[in-house]
Amino acid sequence: MSNTTFSLRALACTTLLALTPAPSLAHDYKLGSLAINHPWSRATPGSARVAGGFMKITNAGTESDRLIGGTSEASKIIEIHEMIMDGNVMKMRALEKGLEIKPGASIELKPGSYHVMFIDLTKPFKEGESVKGELIFEKAGRIAVEYTVENRGAKAAGGTGHDAHATHGDMKTGAGGMKK
Numbered sequence: 001m002s003n004t005t006f007s008l009r010a011l012a013c014t015t016l017l018a019l020t021p022a023p024s025l026a027h028d029y030k031l032g033s034l035a036i037n038h039p040w041s042r043a044t045p046g047s048a049r050v051a052g053g054f055m056k057i058t059n060a061g062t063e064s065d066r067l068i069g070g071t072s073e074a075s076k077i078i079e080i081h082e083m084i085m086d087g088n089v090m091k092m093r094a095l096e097k098g099l100e101i102k103p104g105a106s107i108e109l110k111p112g113s114y115h116v117m118f119i120d121l122t123k124p125f126k127e128g129e130s131v132k133g134e135l136i137f138e139k140a141g142r143i144a145v146e147y148t149v150e151n152r153g154a155k156a157a158g159g160t161g162h163d164a165h166a167t168h169g170d171m172k173t174g175a176g177g178m179k180k
């Protein structure tokens with residue numbers, strides 16, 4: 001069993017993407033007058049198709065800017081989402097015009113609120129690893145960032161984030177779906 005696990009994992013690592021171990025320290029990025037603080041994501045179960053990306057963005061400039069998209073090594077699509085109440089149900093939807101960060105404002109992307117949505121994951125996100133990507137702003141342009149993958153007990157942004165069974169790995173043969 002462990003041989004299979006190992007080879008699947010090795011295969012996934014070499015062919016799909018380079019998820020590298022990273023310390024779970026705060027990390028910051030600067031792009032023009034924007035400061036991007038501590039991009040992070042959550043560990044996902046092997047069956048997950050989506051994951052949320054979170055961070056704090058501060059605009060120290062005098063002009064408004066917008067987070068309009070991104071790229072990621074770990075998913076085919078990146079969207080910028082917000083959470084809205086639809087009756088009693090919380091839903092997420094894409095922000096067609098991106099997320100505005102006004103001059104002097106600081107916006108936190110967090111579970112249950114604004115988030116970057118990784119869609120069509122090519123591999124589960126594992127705690128302690130990091131995921132490389134780019135953020136794209138309307139005016140400031142593109143910046144490469146790394147999301148640390150954390151196991152926070154925060155509310156799932158994707159609505160399907162409960163991973164109680166993700167570590168068993170029994171009889172699951174999906175590439176990369178097992179731990180260790």
Ligand SMILES: [Cu+2]
Binds near residue numbers: 092
């Ligand atoms: Cu979303």
